[in-house]
Amino acid sequence: MGGRAIVVTSGKGGVGKTTSTANIAVALARAGKKVVAIDADIGLRNLDVVMGLENRVVYTFIDVIEENCKLNQALVRDKRVDNLFLLPAAQTRTKDAVGPEQMVALCDQLRPDFDFILLDCPAGIEGGFKNASAGADEALVVTTPEVPSVRDADRIIGMLESMGKSPIRLIINRFRANMVQDGDMLDQEDILDILSVKLIGIVPEDDSVIKSSNRGEPLTFGYNSPAAQAYSNIAARLQGQEVPLMKWDTGSSWNLLDGLRRLFRI
């Protein structure tokens, strides 16, 4: 029995798959787990940038599959935390460069050495999604509280179910409590009613996410922000810990709370 391979997917692009993968990977590693994050978005790689490891990429997992290098040569170790590795995607290739069987073989090769294998899946439902999902046992589906995103998540969940992935759990990203309260955004009950899967966490809309992505420092490295806390909680739940969902206030009180935190540097 090796590590758990989990695909982070969504269907729709731009909902936060890569950000979620990076932050959860860091949080798991900080919790003492040995983690590898695989960028399965061949040709449009971003995970190395979000994780701040862009300048250390030498080989990619395509090189491993094509036997141009050994697996441990392609793995990029994150020096900021023990036990965190990145397996980057090739930027100069397309998603046809790899097949599902090769992804399964790659994950099987990684399982004995890692507790968690997180696969950052490309958007869409075509080959890239199928390849990334092929090697995974479980799935984290990321959606934002918007009708198009939820509909695409529904599509992806149906495909993951037919592929036998289990459990499939949901991350609601960019949640804005004030908009939900005003009735301008789907609330979590609406989303769960449609998608009928277990919720693993709600990540609030948070400016610090954009800043951290640009800096290449995932929030779960220690930033004290609502999104960082939400991702850490998701990582804890992935490890089987019982962590209650955070209570979201409305926008006005949220800003007040945020302001107090900043004032007292907590």
Place this chain on the structure above:
Amino acid sequence: MRDNSVKAKGRPGEISLKGMGYGLKMLLPDSLPEDELMEKLKHVLPRTSQLPMGEGIVMDLGLRDCPEELILKLLSRVVWPGKLRVLAWLSSHEGTLRRLRDAGLSTKEPAPPAPPVFAPRPHALILYQSLRSGQRADSDGDVVLWGHLNAGAEISAAGSVIVLGRLKGLVHAGRDEREDAYVFAGSFEPQQLRVGSKLSFSDASREWWQKPVLITLQDGKLIVRETASLMGLS
């Protein structure tokens, strides 16, 4: 006096008409003398003219020894004036049978038509799940969905469609332009609905939105009824 020479069921000495699978069989009793037979056949003609268009008739001469003259009389006084479509001439008398054949008349009793074959109604497709976006159910019969039909999911059925949960996706019932097909939804929330050849658009402003409804096609129009009122529930 009312003529009763033609009976639904034959009695001795009387001409009778009998319904067969292929049409009618006219039984000409052996015991009637030739003149009397021709006289009684005059009364039969008006009845036979009431036969449905194209209905065939079989003349059964029984054991009667019919000379060629009598056969000619039957043709010229009964068959041709009555415009009867005689399918066959039957006889149990060898000489009569030969003469009928020699005259070029058919002496083989037609086989009754094969019983109509009704195509078995396809079984209903029953799904104990929800259909997610991108998933589709297709059936030549009815479809019963024990779950939700999410937005982006589709059901296409030759028959009727029953969605016990929320109906948010696309339903086409009676897709072969069947007008008797209907749609039931536990909660009616589709953007579009198709029954038979009719297509209808819907939105949240409709009074039946998110309510249990039955949609039928009547006189070319889609009729939506809240099932709560149909079932006498408040």
